[in-house]
Amino acid sequence: MRIIPVLDVLSGEVVRGIAGQRDSYQPVKSILTPNSDAYSICEAFDKQFGITEYYVADLDGIERDAPNIDVLLSLQSLHYRIWLDAGFSSVEKLNSLQSSLSLDFLDRIIVGLECCPDISSLEALLKVVGPERLVFSLDLKNGLPLLPADVSAGWMQATSIQIAQQVVELGVSTAIVLDLAAVGVGQGTPTLDLCRQLKQKYPELELITGGGVNSVADLARLESSCDGVLVASALHDGRLTKEDLQTYA
Numbered sequence: 001m002r003i004i005p006v007l008d009v010l011s012g013e014v015v016r017g018i019a020g021q022r023d024s025y026q027p028v029k030s031i032l033t034p035n036s037d038a039y040s041i042c043e044a045f046d047k048q049f050g051i052t053e054y055y056v057a058d059l060d061g062i063e064r065d066a067p068n069i070d071v072l073l074s075l076q077s078l079h080y081r082i083w084l085d086a087g088f089s090s091v092e093k094l095n096s097l098q099s100s101l102s103l104d105f106l107d108r109i110i111v112g113l114e115c116c117p118d119i120s121s122l123e124a125l126l127k128v129v130g131p132e133r134l135v136f137s138l139d140l141k142n143g144l145p146l147l148p149a150d151v152s153a154g155w156m157q158a159t160s161i162q163i164a165q166q167v168v169e170l171g172v173s174t175a176i177v178l179d180l181a182a183v184g185v186g187q188g189t190p191t192l193d194l195c196r197q198l199k200q201k202y203p204e205l206e207l208i209t210g211g212g213v214n215s216v217a218d219l220a221r222l223e224s225s226c227d228g229v230l231v232a233s234a235l236h237d238g239r240l241t242k243e244d245l246q247t248y249a
Contacts, residue, residue, distance in 0.1 A: 001219070001248045002053065002228035004083070005045050005235055006210065007038050009068050010059040014041050016233065018183065025059070030236035039074045045235065046080075049242050053081040053107070055230055061086030062115060065093070069100050076105045085110035085137060089117060089148070091124050110176065112137040113145060118152035119166050126171060135208075136167045137176040143190065146180060164198055174206040178230065182212035189218055195225040216244040223248065 007014050008025065013036045015025035027036040032044040038056070045051045056075065061067035067086045075082055084103075088094050088111050097103065109129050113136070116122050126134050138160060139146040145160055155163060160177075167175065177191045177198070189212045199207055209222060210230025219240075222229055234240040 001223050001226060002208075003049075003051070003219075003240075003245050003248060004053055004055050004208070004210075004228055004230050005041075005051055006055045006057065006230045006232040007041055008057045008059055008232070009038055009071050012037070012068055012071055014038050015059070016236075028232075028236055031238050032236065037074075038071050039078065042075065042078055042080060049235070049245055051245075053083070055083040055110075056085070058084065058086040061097070062112070063087070067097055067100075072101060076101070079105075081107040083108040083110055083135065085112050087112070087115045088125060089115040090121050091128050094125065094128065107133070108135045108174070109133055110135045110137050113139040113147065113155075113163065115148055117148050117150045118154055119170065122167065122172075123170055131171050131173050134172065135174045135176060136172045137178060138164055138167075140177070140179040140181075140191070142181045143179065160194055161197065161201075164202075168202050168205060173204070174208070176208045176210070176230070178209065179211050183210075183232075188212050188214060189222060189229075192221060192225065195222070199225045213240075215239055216241075216247070219244070219248055 010025055013027045016028045032048050033040050042054055058067045084106050086097060111122055111125050145163060147155060177195055179190050182190050189209060191209045195207055195209050206227050208228040209226050213229060213231045213234050219229060
């Protein structure tokens with residue numbers, strides 16, 4: 001099971017995500033480094049844990065369609081495996097970012113439910129990005145699908161399982177299940193039951209979850225149902241150690 005650190009980037013800095021309340025996010029404070037820029041955070045994770053794969057949520061791209069180009073350029077220079085969520089709701093938005101920097105350095109491109117209005121938009125992105133690179137994020141808030149303001153009628157009444165079914169049938173091979181209400185609160189990962197259902201129904205689906213990981217015990221509970229886990233606060237606070245992560249390498 002892969003452990004993938006999360007970098008929530010806002011106004012050029014890595015911030016501490018708490019319960020999806022983005023207006024109140026503050027620069028991250030980490031025992032690993034006094035700095036809060038993405039470059040330093042990645043280097044610190046690499047030095048401490050030997051991790052070279054990162055999930056980057058560009059909150060300015062997601063919320064305001066204003067991605068942090070300078071931050072992305074700095075990460076490009078590190079040659080790490082980067083998963084990027086920058087609010088890709090359409091091929092046009094993907095091309096807009098690509099006009100500012102090459103996206104070839106990205107290992108995975110994430111299309112989140114909270115930004116994607118309908119299955120046809122996802123299908124168009126899948127054709128451009130390819131199933132080997134595109135990751136669909138099944139975004140939740142308190143257990144319910146987190147839908148964009150311009151969501152189509154097709155997804156308006158759909159359950160999490162129904163959305164996942166449409167996505168898998170479309171050809172998506174990797175999915176994230178993330179409940180934003182659990183992010184940063186350290187009370188366990190509430191998506192476990194949903195992940196179990198999805199893994200049983202779609203055993204070939206590469207399934208990543210996260211949000212609320214507090215200790216190595218949470219990783220143990222997730223291992224049988226998930227191929228990877230997104231983690232942030234537990235690494236910055238020292239609740240997960242290098243030895244803990246090596247158990248799941």
